[in-house]
Amino acid sequence: MPTIEDVAREAGVGIGSVSRVLNGGPYVSDALRERVLAAIERLGYRPSPVARAFGARRTRTIELLVPLFMAPCFLQALRGIEEGLSGSHYALLVRTIQDAGDRDRAFEECCRRGQSDGALVLWLTPPSSFFERLTLDPVPAVLLNVTADEARSVGVDHDASARDAVDYCIRIGHRRIALVDRAIDAFDPASHGLCVDGYRQALLQAGLPRVKAYEQKADFSQMGGAMALQTFLEQSEPPTAVVAASEVQAIGIVLAARDRGWRVPGDLSVVGYSDSQYSEYLGLTTIGVPVQDIGREATRMLLAALADPASAPQSIFRPTELLVRATCGPPRS
Amino acid sequence: MPTIEDVAREAGVGIGSVSRVLNGGPYVSDALRERVLAAIERLGYRPSPVARAFGARRTRTIELLVPLFMAPCFLQALRGIEEGLSGSHYALLVRTIQDAGDRDRAFEECCRRGQSDGALVLWLTPPSSFFERLTLDPVPAVLLNVTADEARSVGVDHDASARDAVDYCIRIGHRRIALVDRAIDAFDPASHGLCVDGYRQALLQAGLPRVKAYEQKADFSQMGGAMALQTFLEQSEPPTAVVAASEVQAIGIVLAARDRGWRVPGDLSVVGYSDSQYSEYLGLTTIGVPVQDIGREATRMLLAALADPASAPQSIFRPTELLVRATCGPPRS
DNA sequence: TTGTAGGCGTTATCAG
DNA sequence: CTGATAACGCCTACAA
Numbered sequence: 001m002p003t004i005e006d007v008a009r010e011a012g013v014g015i016g017s018v019s020r021v022l023n024g025g026p027y028v029s030d031a032l033r034e035r036v037l038a039a040i041e042r043l044g045y046r047p048s049p050v051a052r053a054f055g056a057r058r059t060r061t062i063e064l065l066v067p068l069f070m071a072p073c074f075l076q077a078l079r080g081i082e083e084g085l086s087g088s089h090y091a092l093l094v095r096t097i098q099d100a101g102d103r104d105r106a107f108e109e110c111c112r113r114g115q116s117d118g119a120l121v122l123w124l125t126p127p128s129s130f131f132e133r134l135t136l137d138p139v140p141a142v143l144l145n146v147t148a149d150e151a152r153s154v155g156v157d158h159d160a161s162a163r164d165a166v167d168y169c170i171r172i173g174h175r176r177i178a179l180v181d182r183a184i185d186a187f188d189p190a191s192h193g194l195c196v197d198g199y200r201q202a203l204l205q206a207g208l209p210r211v212k213a214y215e216q217k218a219d220f221s222q223m224g225g226a227m228a229l230q231t232f233l234e235q236s237e238p239p240t241a242v243v244a245a246s247e248v249q250a251i252g253i254v255l256a257a258r259d260r261g262w263r264v265p266g267d268l269s270v271v272g273y274s275d276s277q278y279s280e281y282l283g284l285t286t287i288g289v290p291v292q293d294i295g296r297e298a299t300r301m302l303l304a305a306l307a308d309p310a311s312a313p314q315s316i317f318r319p320t321e322l323l324v325r326a327t328c329g330p331p332r333s
Numbered sequence: 334m335p336t337i338e339d340v341a342r343e344a345g346v347g348i349g350s351v352s353r354v355l356n357g358g359p360y361v362s363d364a365l366r367e368r369v370l371a372a373i374e375r376l377g378y379r380p381s382p383v384a385r386a387f388g389a390r391r392t393r394t395i396e397l398l399v400p401l402f403m404a405p406c407f408l409q410a411l412r413g414i415e416e417g418l419s420g421s422h423y424a425l426l427v428r429t430i431q432d433a434g435d436r437d438r439a440f441e442e443c444c445r446r447g448q449s450d451g452a453l454v455l456w457l458t459p460p461s462s463f464f465e466r467l468t469l470d471p472v473p474a475v476l477l478n479v480t481a482d483e484a485r486s487v488g489v490d491h492d493a494s495a496r497d498a499v500d501y502c503i504r505i506g507h508r509r510i511a512l513v514d515r516a517i518d519a520f521d522p523a524s525h526g527l528c529v530d531g532y533r534q535a536l537l538q539a540g541l542p543r544v545k546a547y548e549q550k551a552d553f554s555q556m557g558g559a560m561a562l563q564t565f566l567e568q569s570e571p572p573t574a575v576v577a578a579s580e581v582q583a584i585g586i587v588l589a590a591r592d593r594g595w596r597v598p599g600d601l602s603v604v605g606y607s608d609s610q611y612s613e614y615l616g617l618t619t620i621g622v623p624v625q626d627i628g629r630e631a632t633r634m635l636l637a638a639l640a641d642p643a644s645a646p647q648s649i650f651r652p653t654e655l656l657v658r659a660t661c662g663p664p665r666s
Numbered sequence: 667t668t669g670t671a672g673g674c675g676t677t678a679t680c681a682g
Numbered sequence: 683c684t685g686a687t688a689a690c691g692c693c694t695a696c697a698a
Contacts, residue, residue, distance in 0.1 A: 388694085
């Protein structure tokens with residue numbers, strides 16, 4: 001493997017010049033640049049990324065912290081991130097998080113300027129220590145789909161989305177509307193609900209009573225949705241519509257309901273949250289979340305912060321949109 | 334940020350000793366280890382991954398080269414890879430490939446011992462130059478779901494899978510069986526089919542004629558499946574069963590057929606390839622591919638090769654399994 | 667068993 | 683504009 005020194009010798013210049021050519025630095029004459037490039041070509045030289053990172057004290061790598069959930073929106077986000085990254089010369093390190101321990105370790109490490117220059121945090125609620133360090137240390141991070149006052153973030157307004165979903169159900173005639181929510185902190189089932197506030201606001205505004213048993217918090221999985229449905233059906237007055245806090249839960253609810261011989265819609269209406277091909281296949285009425293856009297924008301925001309660490313943190317919210325398909329209808333009277 | 338030297342000073346030892354403690358090296362007395370660990374603790378020292386990689390000439394990172402397709406099996410593979418990685422201290426760099434140019438660049442770079450110590454190559458057919466370098470250079474790589482004589486690989490026998498699918502269709506009474514295949518090289522539509530050989534073998538063995546128009550090669554997408562179906566339906570004698578080379582294509586076929594008012598099964602039987610929750614939702618009869626297992630095993634194989642670069646390359650094949658669900662039935666007579 | 671010194675391949679800072 | 687030269691933080695012989 002030739003080094004920068006070999007190139008310098010081959011071109012008859014100093015290593016400083018080679019470095020400047022490599023990095024598009026200023027003050028390089030065309031003649032010198034030509035000679036250096038020719039030497040590089042002849043030797044088949046490639047700079048070592050590791051040595052570069054070491055010397056420059058920056059890795060040109062960003063890391064993605066993401067819970068290991070198998071939902072289609074992960075791929076959508078990843079695709080958005082790749083879009084945001086394309087053109088830049090940054091590489092992507094993926095750290096999947098399986099539990100709270102993983103998460104804390106990952107946040108700890110990523111604060112210490114390790115293998116990456118910045119982090120994208122997807123669907124994870126960082127521990128407060130993370131934010132403390134974020135203000136001290138200029139390690140840029142952007143949160144996706146989670147908000148925090150002190151940090152940069154790109155996401156949606158979950159409560160507004162829930163309100164839209166509930167409003168829609170009310171509009172088509174439902175009055176017994178349930179919520180299958182999920183914990184806002186994926187690793188703390190006791191944490192606040194993702195969109196329960198919006199759900200309650202919508203009921204309140206419509207003058208509908210809040211029924212405690214209609215508010216369930218479930219696992220972020222098909223099974224979670226199915227189990228929550230089970231609980232609803234045990235009520236003396238089961239809901240006629242269910243708003244779910246995720247696509248997978250919604251799908252679980254639809255399938256479980258049909259397994260019991262219920263018609264969806266008809267016997268039960270279901271609204272999901274987030275959208276993919278599979279919601280389309282099932283005809284799921286759902287709140288579309290522009291996950292790919294969010295990934296792209298968050299990545300661009302991170303790159304901008306990397307380029308200008310002094311820039312002020314900002315939070316961007318993207319609108320969601322109700323996609324009316326085939327799992328909602330008027331209640332049976 | 335404290336360095337190893339600060340730790341050495343704090344502990345009153347040499348940096349060599351600190352390094353040895355850090356790396357679990359031999360010949361360290363317990364007393365010294367204690368003192369060093371205490372100093373590390375006091376200073377909150379963390380070794381710099383970059384400096385480490387630079388000094389040790391190894392990054393403790395592996396990279397994943399993967400085409401940017403949005404199929405559920407990508408997540409399954411990723412999950413398997415994470416499983417294989419867990420416990421090791423390796424990080425995962427993800428390089429998504431969008432076109433042949435990306436691919437060649439990525440292979441070129443990853444051969445030159447750059448940011449990673451080894452590579453996992455998923456669903457990608459490497460250019461032949463890659464294999465040449467693989468034999469010269471000891472950069473370990475493991476291919477997933479693609480085979481090559483000279484390289485380590487973990488995958489399945491695509492032809493055997495296709496034979497199973499076709500045999501099943503024959504067994505339940507079909508005689509006009511079509512194939513929606515895909516190019517084995519994702520970036521070269523003209524490349525050989527993934528499982529066309531197995532398909533032909535099965536027909537031959539059953540004494541069924543090979544109908545040219547029944548063999549389509551389509552995009553690895555829902556649309557690809559739908560378009561291939563279109564072509565079949567233009568035949569004077571359309572097939573009664575279709576074997577697809579992927580889950581997404583199969584889903585596309587099922588949905589497109591139903592859109593036209595065909596019943597699946599009944600008017601048309603469909604067998605998919607690879608399995609996920611969504612196949613389950615749709616009741617797709619499919620060839621189950623243990624993608625997660627493959628990811629795990631490939632990762633372990635790579636780590637083993639990293640630990641012992643001299644070890645002989647091997648190829649592992651995992652069996653696939655026909656999952657009979659609800660998209661196949663006897664043909665209408 | 668422990669400490670020391672040299673090297674890894676760049677970048678960046680200076681004089682020239 | 684260009685060429686030395688000093689970091690960068692760690693690993694690893696090798697010497698003690």
